[in-house]
Amino acid sequence: MLNKKYLFSLGILDIFGFENFQQNSFEQLCINYANENLQQFFVHHIFKLEQEEYNNEHINWKHIAFEDNQRILDLIAIKSMNIIALIDEESRFPKGTDRSLCDKLHANHSKNDNFIPRKTDNIISFGIRHFAGNVYYDCENFLEKNRDTFSQDLMKLLQETKSKFLRNLFLNEFQIGTETRKRAPSLGTQFKKSLDSLMNILSSCQPFFIRCIKPNEYKTPNNFDRALVCRQLRYSGMMETISIRRKGYPIRHLFRDFVDRYRLLAPGVGPSHCEMDCRLAADKICKTVLINQDYQIGKTKVFLKVS
Incomplete structure (x- = not known):
């Protein structure tokens, strides 16, 4: 790892899997963004570095095509005017609304192949073609969740509480001024920063990958959904991984x-x-x-x- 004291250590990373519900919000966007990063990390190690070494060593080798999700990461958080940047920008505007955010996302990304526009202007939602499938996000409460502000009413209630434990628990919040709190990093920015730090640590390690495949959507025994399993194997890159192991x-x-x-x-x-x-x-x-x-x-x- 980065520090010599971790040289003989072993770490296990277990995160939420890809999420796609009937109604997806800001939380699902963050979780799926993390999964996109881990998928790119997997692709980089299994395919890009592997084939790069063959080329450097002058090995006769037939290139294997694979799905690269870099463009999805560019859309969400890397290129200028990306989705997280636009959410942050709109969160800083006092008059910013979920609808104005949705309009801005469509104005900037409607022609992007990985962005799925809303069907009508009355809907405040958008979709992303993730590596694991299409996900539609409802923009309602996006800005409120991203601002992650401490309710002033709740703050007043805690300041007036007779419980010494509660007052001490939120003492730092009481001492932070309103303007300072407004300038605090958004939830999206904090999440991206933490994720970038995690990916830097992973990049300095020797990774081993464990893929968990669900046999069915209902968590029931003796129920093997062939179509679901095949779909997971395809979008996770397992087919290409098997191919590169057999041919490589x-x-x-x-x-x-x-x-x-x-x-x-x-x-x-x-x-x-x-x-x-x-x-x-x-x-x-x-x-x-x-x-x-x-x-x-x-x-x-x-x-x-x-x-």
Whole structure:
């Protein structure tokens, strides 16, 4: 990880899965944005870095197409005038409303392929074509939730309470002025900042991925919904992952490590420190025990298929 004290640590990240209800609000947008980030992290490690290494090592390799959700992340939170930025902007306007927010989102993104416009102007909603499917969001209460303001009536009630515990619990809120509270980061900004920090930590780790597939929507035993399972396998990138594992070379060793580990399989190959050219020694071992399609010799490593 980032700090040396975490070098021999193991972390487990478990978050809410992708959410798509009959009515989706600001909370679902945040949760689904987090899932889009984790999907991009998965895509980056399983496909982008994998194929980049093959190219760098000059491995003969047939490119495998995969779904890249980067454009969805650009729409939600990265490119200028993204959805979260527009929500923040409208939240700062005293006269901003959920309808004015919805109008602004459509004005900026109606032509984006991943943005689903409302059917009529009377509806204050929008949709996003997420990697896991289309989700329609109801804009009602978006601004209130994003502002995350402490009710003045509730503040007054707590200030006047006879409970010493409650007064001490919200002491910091009492001391913060109204103007300072207005300038506090929005909920969307805080969420994005926390998520960016999490992704930076994950990027410095060696990740292992566990995909949980639901057999049915009702959490009932002995009920296998084939269509639902196939849909989850497709949108999670599992089909492409299986393909890249079958067609690729998931096992790889540096020449020196490979020679020290497998030299006994080939007569005449000594320890790596005794070999003048570990690349030639590794190639000799492979030719002795493997057939050509099961391995390739790169610039610095031996690449092996899974038998």
